[in-house]
Structure formats: C-alpha cells, structure tokens
Amino acid sequence: xxxxxxxxxxxxxxxxAGPTPxxxxxxxxVPLYGPGAPADRNWDAVDELQHKAPDQxxxxxxxxxxxxxxITPPLSHRDDYDAWEAMxxxxxxxxxxxxxxxxxxLSPYRNTRNVERWxxxxxxxxxxxxxxxxPAVNREINLRSGNIRWAYKFMHEQKFFGTRRSELNTIEEFxxxxxxRFKTARDLNGHVVPYHMMVIIALDLSKIPERESFINxxxxxxxxxxxxxxxxxxxxxxxxxxxxxxxxxxxNYLKNCATK
Numbered sequence: 001x002x003x004x005x006x007x008x009x010x011x012x013x014x015x016x017a018g019p020t021p022x023x024x025x026x027x028x029x030v031p032l033y034g035p036g037a038p039a040d041r042n043w044d045a046v047d048e049l050q051h052k053a054p055d056q057x058x059x060x061x062x063x064x065x066x067x068x069x070x071i072t073p074p075l076s077h078r079d080d081y082d083a084w085e086a087m088x089x090x091x092x093x094x095x096x097x098x099x100x101x102x103x104x105x106l107s108p109y110r111n112t113r114n115v116e117r118w119x120x121x122x123x124x125x126x127x128x129x130x131x132x133x134x135p136a137v138n139r140e141i142n143l144r145s146g147n148i149r150w151a152y153k154f155m156h157e158q159k160f161f162g163t164r165r166s167e168l169n170t171i172e173e174f175x176x177x178x179x180x181r182f183k184t185a186r187d188l189n190g191h192v193v194p195y196h197m198m199v200i201i202a203l204d205l206s207k208i209p210e211r212e213s214f215i216n217x218x219x220x221x222x223x224x225x226x227x228x229x230x231x232x233x234x235x236x237x238x239x240x241x242x243x244x245x246x247x248x249x250x251x252n253y254l255k256n257c258a259t260k
Contacts, residue, residue, distance in 0.1 A: 056099045056152065057108035057118035066095055066121065071132030081158070088129065088155075100125045101155040125151035129158070156181075175201060175241045194237045201241055214244070 031037040032046045053059070069091065075084040092098045099105050100122050108115050126148060130138055148154045159181065182197045206215040 053099050053105055055106045055108040055112065056102070056122070057112050057115055058099065059096065060114065060117045060121055061096050063117060063120045063124065066097070066124070068095075068124065068128045071128075074132050074134045075137060075158075076134035084132070085159075088132065092125065097121060097125060100151040101129075103152045103156045105152075107150070107152070122151045123149060126154045129154050171205065172245055174204065175245065193232070194234045195232045198232065198237045198240055201244070205244065 032049055071084065071087055071091070075081065088101065089098060092101060100118075108118050112118075129151060148157065178197055178200050182194075202215055206212050
C-alpha cells in the first residue's frame with residue numbers, strides 16, 4: 001500500500017481522494033520550490049502549504065514508531081483545561097499527530113490511502129486522552145458520552161465542557177460561545193443534550209455574586225423536574241438564559257443610571 005507519509009517535502013500533496021477519480025481528473029503536484037515552482041519570493045506560502053493538511057490522515061507516522069507518554073497531572077478540574085490542552089497539543093505536535101484532535105480538519109474518506117493508519121492512531125490517541133483525565137472525570141464522560149472512538153470527537157467534547165466565562169468579555173458572549181460549541185458537538189454526533197449546555201452556563205454564572213441568588217432560584221425550579229437530562233429541550237434552555245441576559249442588561253442599565 002502506498003504511504004502518503006512518503007510524499008516529498010517540497011511538493012504539495014494531492015488532496016485526499018473521495019470516490020476514485022478518472023484519469024482526466026487526477027490532480028497533479030506542483031513543486032513548492034525548485035524547478036517548476038512559481039517564480040516568486042513568497043516563502044510564507046511555502047511554510048503554510050507544507051503545514052496544511054487536506055485531512056487528518058495526511059502524513060501520519062507509522063504507529064509502530066509512536067510512544068505516547070502519560071499526561072501529568074491528569075485533568076481533574078475544568079479550570080485547568082487550558083494547561084492540560086497545551087500539554088496534549090505539545091506532545092502530539094512533536095509526534096506529527098496534532099491533526100488527529102483538530103475537528104476543523106476533515107476526517108479522511110474511507111477509501112483514502114493509508115486510512116488504516118489514521119484509524120489506529122486516532123483510536124490510540126482517544127484512549128490516551130481518556131487516561132489523561134482524573135478517574136472521576138473519566139467516569140463522568142463515559143456515563144455522559146458513551147463510547148467515543150475518535151480523538152477529534154473526544155477532544156471537542158472536552159472543549160465544550162471546558163467552556164468558561166473568563167474566555168469572553170460579557171455574559172452574552174459567554175452564552176453565545178456555549179451555544180456555538182454545543183452545536184458543533186452535536187454536529188460531530190457528540191453525546192450532548194441541551195441540559196449540558198444549561199449546566200455549564202449555570203455553574204459559571206453562579207460564581208458571580210450578584211447572579212448567584214437568581215441562578216440558584218432558577219436551578220431550584222428546574223430541580224423539581226425528575227429527569228432534566230432527557231426532558232429539557234433547546235427551547236427550554238433558551239428561555240433559561242434569555243432571562244439571565246435580560247436581568248443582566250436591566251441591572252447594567254440601572255447601574256449606569258445611578259452613576260449619571
């Protein structure tokens with residue numbers, strides 16, 4: 001089997017194939033530098049193209065040569081997510097496995113050359129990521145998400161549950177960020193439900209002293225629902241955070257009036 005890791009470094013690799021193209025549609029390679037390359041001095045374009053992957057299977061190393069070291073310390077609290085993610089990225093990048101956890105890069109077609117390599121490495125990376133979590137966190141994810149097989153899906157679900165208000169400037173931006181990550185997780189067939197979105201919003205906003213009593217009141221009302229995880233809809237959650245935003249806007253308005 002031809003190995004797409006053997007593509008020479010000074011040419012652009014042909015895009016990962018879908019259904020096998022006919023002879024007239026087979027793409028050609030263009031040298032990035034040397035004879036046949038564009039006659040310009042745009043070396044930034046060379047660097048960009050050398051690091052641009054058409055899919056996650058692009059230029060993966062032989063699984064037999066890969067040794068993944070434990071992620072220490074394991075992630076036990078979502079406030080530590082950024083440092084944990086940096087350790088994950090640094091180790092995978094040094095092994096040319098960074099693309100396996102990037103949901104912005106497409107997963108390969110099933111008939112892509114060397115796809116078995118991607119399957120093996122993505123499964124290994126997913127297992128490695130799960131062992132990089134505190135046992136309690138890992139149990140929570142397994143109960144919530146079931147069997148996640150691919151590394152990029154596991155990582156995105158972690159990112160969704162790691163969303164924090166401190167990343168954004170306002171309550172409105174924070175809630176919009178949670179919505180966006182929730183939608184992406186659902187699009188990736190992640191095992192998330194609207195209730196998870198509400199929990200993330202409530203946990204973070206309840207840390208704001210002037211929001212705590214209001215959030216607790218809303219949560220007590222929702223707590224009377226015997227099974228919120230399965231019964232709450234997206235519309236229910238929208239109504240929940242719409243009240244939070246309206247209250248925040250009104251309080252800011254009153255505060256501004258008082259200072260004038």
